[in-house]
Amino acid sequence: MKALIIDDEWHVREAIKLLVPWERFGIHTLLEATDGLSAIELIEAERPAIIFTDMMMPNMNGMELLEWVARHSPSSKVIVISGHDDFAFVRQTLKYGGLDYLLKPIEESQLHGALGRAIEGWKADEEARSSERNRNMEINRLKPVYLDQYFSNLISEPAEHPSIHAMLEQQFAVARPIKEAKVALLSLELGPPSIRAKFAACWDLIYYSLANVCNEFLRAKSAGYAFRYRGQENEIAIVLWDCLDRAESLLSDINEGIYKALNARFGIGIGETVVFPAQLDASYRSARRSIRHRNLLQMKTLVQAHGPHVSEAVAAKSTIFFTDYEQRIRYALQNGDKEQLSSAYEAWFKVLEQSDSVTLEQLHLWWQEFRLARTMWTSDKTGSGGGHLESDEVHMPAVLQENLGFNLAQWKRGFLSETEEIMERLANGDGSTPSAMQAIAKYIEQFLHEELSLQDISNRFFLSREYISRKFKQEMNENLTDYITRVRIEQAKRLLADTQLKISNIAERVGFQDEKYFSKVFKKWTDHSPNEYRKLAFGDSRNG
Numbered sequence: 001m002k003a004l005i006i007d008d009e010w011h012v013r014e015a016i017k018l019l020v021p022w023e024r025f026g027i028h029t030l031l032e033a034t035d036g037l038s039a040i041e042l043i044e045a046e047r048p049a050i051i052f053t054d055m056m057m058p059n060m061n062g063m064e065l066l067e068w069v070a071r072h073s074p075s076s077k078v079i080v081i082s083g084h085d086d087f088a089f090v091r092q093t094l095k096y097g098g099l100d101y102l103l104k105p106i107e108e109s110q111l112h113g114a115l116g117r118a119i120e121g122w123k124a125d126e127e128a129r130s131s132e133r134n135r136n137m138e139i140n141r142l143k144p145v146y147l148d149q150y151f152s153n154l155i156s157e158p159a160e161h162p163s164i165h166a167m168l169e170q171q172f173a174v175a176r177p178i179k180e181a182k183v184a185l186l187s188l189e190l191g192p193p194s195i196r197a198k199f200a201a202c203w204d205l206i207y208y209s210l211a212n213v214c215n216e217f218l219r220a221k222s223a224g225y226a227f228r229y230r231g232q233e234n235e236i237a238i239v240l241w242d243c244l245d246r247a248e249s250l251l252s253d254i255n256e257g258i259y260k261a262l263n264a265r266f267g268i269g270i271g272e273t274v275v276f277p278a279q280l281d282a283s284y285r286s287a288r289r290s291i292r293h294r295n296l297l298q299m300k301t302l303v304q305a306h307g308p309h310v311s312e313a314v315a316a317k318s319t320i321f322f323t324d325y326e327q328r329i330r331y332a333l334q335n336g337d338k339e340q341l342s343s344a345y346e347a348w349f350k351v352l353e354q355s356d357s358v359t360l361e362q363l364h365l366w367w368q369e370f371r372l373a374r375t376m377w378t379s380d381k382t383g384s385g386g387g388h389l390e391s392d393e394v395h396m397p398a399v400l401q402e403n404l405g406f407n408l409a410q411w412k413r414g415f416l417s418e419t420e421e422i423m424e425r426l427a428n429g430d431g432s433t434p435s436a437m438q439a440i441a442k443y444i445e446q447f448l449h450e451e452l453s454l455q456d457i458s459n460r461f462f463l464s465r466e467y468i469s470r471k472f473k474q475e476m477n478e479n480l481t482d483y484i485t486r487v488r489i490e491q492a493k494r495l496l497a498d499t500q501l502k503i504s505n506i507a508e509r510v511g512f513q514d515e516k517y518f519s520k521v522f523k524k525w526t527d528h529s530p531n532e533y534r535k536l537a538f539g540d541s542r543n544g
Contacts, residue, residue, distance in 0.1 A: 002029040002048040006039045008057045019108045036060025049122045055082040063092045077118035152230035158280045178241040181276035183283040186236040187291045190267025193398040217254045251303045270305040292361040296406040322369035335436035367396045437475040489525045497537035
């Protein structure tokens with residue numbers, strides 16, 4: 001704590017210095033001045049907690065100094081020490097916040113008492129100032145969080161904010177009532193992949209950085225507020241309540257500001273103008289449609305308003321589904337053959353390459369279909385209830401290149417590499433996932449009643465007939481035709497022994513449309529006709 005003694009008489013200053021045990025009062029620095037002007041320089045430089053001052057001094061008297069201290073250093077506590085018993089001086093002392101008016105010659109007890117009261121007052125005020133500083137720091141820290149949540153609620157629950165205009169006036173100095181507004185969305189998905197790599201370790205930082213740049217531009221024009229919308233990932237929402245007719249130009253300027261700060265530009269969608277705040281949710285939805293339905297093959301304009309070029313009809317144009325190609329991919333996965341897997345994916349990729357429109361809506365649908373397929377692919381591995389691999393939380397493949405052109409090659413690599421990783425994990429596991437040949441064998445057992453030609457199986461499992469013939473023999477130690485016949489005969493034997501079905505019905509159930517042909521094949525495999533086998537089986541049963 002610091003104290004300042006102001007008096008033009010040297011012996012008075014010395015007397016005050018000798019009468020007070022300064023360290024006991026917690027004062028470690030003692031300053032001196034001979035008049036008001038020199039005192040002002042010291043007060044500005046040192047900010048003393050306690051000031052002792054005379055009233056009659058050259059250059060600037062005590063009353064003028066008291067007035068200056070009250071305006072420029074109100075936290076300082078002032079004790080007046082004067083040789084004049086003048087009520088006008090006392091009144092001025094009280095008017096400008098002085099705590100005590102002591103008369104010369106100074107009495108030690110009075111001086112100690114006045115100093116003690118001044119220090120207590122200064123400490124109380126300092127504690128209050130510290131609490132206020134801490135409160136203001138906490139408010140400033142929480143203010144963005146509060147505003148983000150407040151504006152997020154404006155979008156999700158727009159009808160429940162009657163005090164919105166008071167908030168805008170208090171936080172953004174918006175004097176007039178806002179009648180119309182629109183929502184714009186800055187999409188992190190419509191940005192260069194280097195941004196994701198740069199902020200991978202602290203993804204929240206990119207939201208903070210983008211919102212800060214946006215708000216610098218918006219505050220300069222009192223046009224709106226940018227924030228991380230609490231309902232969705234990968235987007236910064238911007239509520240505009242001014243410059244509505246120049247929204248595209250303003251948002252383009254913001255995008256250039258982001259480029260200067262982060263070396264990146266982003267796709268921005270603008271919603272329709274709506275009644276504020278009651279219809280903000282509608283503007284948000286149209287802005288989101290502008291983002292999700294825009295054609296990524298034509299990204300020349302980064303800032304785009306909702307309109308016919310991003311209509312529902314365009315968004316619904318595509319009839320391409322990942323699930324139409326999933327079975328072929330699954331069989332390749334089960335077979336553990338990367339070449340076959342690449343070929344299976346190529347059928348889907350070829351359709352995508354020929355499309356004249358690709359949207360975020362489509363990409364998200366394909367990614368959801370893929371994740372569902374992954375669950376089915378790994379369900380046998382992890383038991384009932386769906387599979388789970390460590391990579392379940394992997395992000396959707398990168399959408400755009402650094403120049404913001406659609407990155408079809410990267411998109412294709414993302415799907416293929418993810419599936420290859422699943423293939424490797426399953427291959428290194430406990431072997432519970434069947435191979436393609438085991439899947440074929442299981443299929444034969446389940447559909448014995450159908451025609452099971454090599455060509456039918458080839459079509460169903462998307463494998464060549466030659467490959468199936470060779471691979472089935474290697475894995476099952478039996479050629480496919482013999483396996484089908486053997487399984488059919490084994491099933492027929494069970495039906496003959498355990499049921500009273502007619503021979504013709506049994507023949508149909510195991511895939512023989514001609515009873516005579518069935519009997520001929522059955523006898524060849526068992527040395528007995530079907531009737532003979534049934535009699536033997538029932539005879540064994542009775543003897544048992």
